[in-house]
Amino acid sequence: MFEIFGCSMHQGVSNDGLKKCIDTLNETFCELNIKKIDEGICQEDNLPNLRNLNGVVKTCQKIAAETDRIIKSGKTPLFVGGDHSSAMGTVAGAHANSSHLGLLWIDSHSDINTDVSTISGNIHGMPVSAIMGFGNERLSSIYSEQPKVLPQHVVLFGVRDMDPLEKEIVERLNIKVFTYDQVMEIGVKKALGQAKKYLKGIDKLHVSFDLDSMNPELIKGVTVPVASGFDAEDVFLMFDYIIENFKLSSIDVVEFNPAYDTDGYTAEFTNSLLQKIMKA
Ligand SMILES: [Mn+2]
Numbered sequence: 001m002f003e004i005f006g007c008s009m010h011q012g013v014s015n016d017g018l019k020k021c022i023d024t025l026n027e028t029f030c031e032l033n034i035k036k037i038d039e040g041i042c043q044e045d046n047l048p049n050l051r052n053l054n055g056v057v058k059t060c061q062k063i064a065a066e067t068d069r070i071i072k073s074g075k076t077p078l079f080v081g082g083d084h085s086s087a088m089g090t091v092a093g094a095h096a097n098s099s100h101l102g103l104l105w106i107d108s109h110s111d112i113n114t115d116v117s118t119i120s121g122n123i124h125g126m127p128v129s130a131i132m133g134f135g136n137e138r139l140s141s142i143y144s145e146q147p148k149v150l151p152q153h154v155v156l157f158g159v160r161d162m163d164p165l166e167k168e169i170v171e172r173l174n175i176k177v178f179t180y181d182q183v184m185e186i187g188v189k190k191a192l193g194q195a196k197k198y199l200k201g202i203d204k205l206h207v208s209f210d211l212d213s214m215n216p217e218l219i220k221g222v223t224v225p226v227a228s229g230f231d232a233e234d235v236f237l238m239f240d241y242i243i244e245n246f247k248l249s250s251i252d253v254v255e256f257n258p259a260y261d262t263d264g265y266t267a268e269f270t271n272s273l274l275q276k277i278m279k280a
Helices: 016-030 053-072 084-095 127-131 165-174 182-187 188-198 232-245 265-277
Strands: 002-007 075-080 101-106 154-158 176-179 204-210 246-254
Touching: 002 016, 002 053, 002 265, 016 075, 016 265, 053 075, 053 084, 053 246, 075 084, 084 101, 084 127, 084 204, 084 232, 084 246, 101 127, 127 154, 127 265, 154 182, 154 188, 176 182, 176 188, 182 188, 188 232, 204 232, 246 265
Parallel strands: 002 075, 075 246, 101 154, 101 204, 154 176, 204 246
Antiparallel strands: none
């Protein structure tokens, strides 16, 4: 059984539109009733390569504690966000309850920058490195000092935009990548079947779904859109397969930005995806 909660995290990309993501969903779809965790706001050191570091760390600690609590109560956390830096919190909470946690990162970006490779300084581009124990120590030691997921237990799924330095990190760590084109060529189900085989060493899976993995012509309410991407049918198929075939630890559905959701479809889609997961 899933327990839904969320955070309108925006400090990982400094975009004010994200601040309203949970309120917008709760007001538009009362039945969702997403329990809201407030962002932790801190005095900042104003590091250009780690923007809002203190606030991001403080917020992720809160998200991790709530994720941990939900799992220990026997339920499966379903987290709604907010910028993708929040996944450092959910994955840390999941790691506290799993000895070989796997990570399926469904995203148009690889989000694997570090404080050294970053161009923007936005922490929402760094969670995958931090989760594996690389990059800034404050980020990699959220909730526990241990790495949360081993590089060989990470799958990047649907990627179509990687910075050159991110490519270097992916190659150096030998991270498994399914680009969007590869997924479309072999089909969503077959690609996930290969991912499952690849992840044979894990005990539980954390799924982190970024709405920008989808086509921005359809899903306009995201902060960093990339041309092309999954449609609604692809994503529903994906979650059918995931729920049926993996032992799930926890799920994120993130990066809903109401400020860019000009036709309201991104909110509507997010609601139907969350409803579908909760009914599973
Ligand atoms: Mn992302």
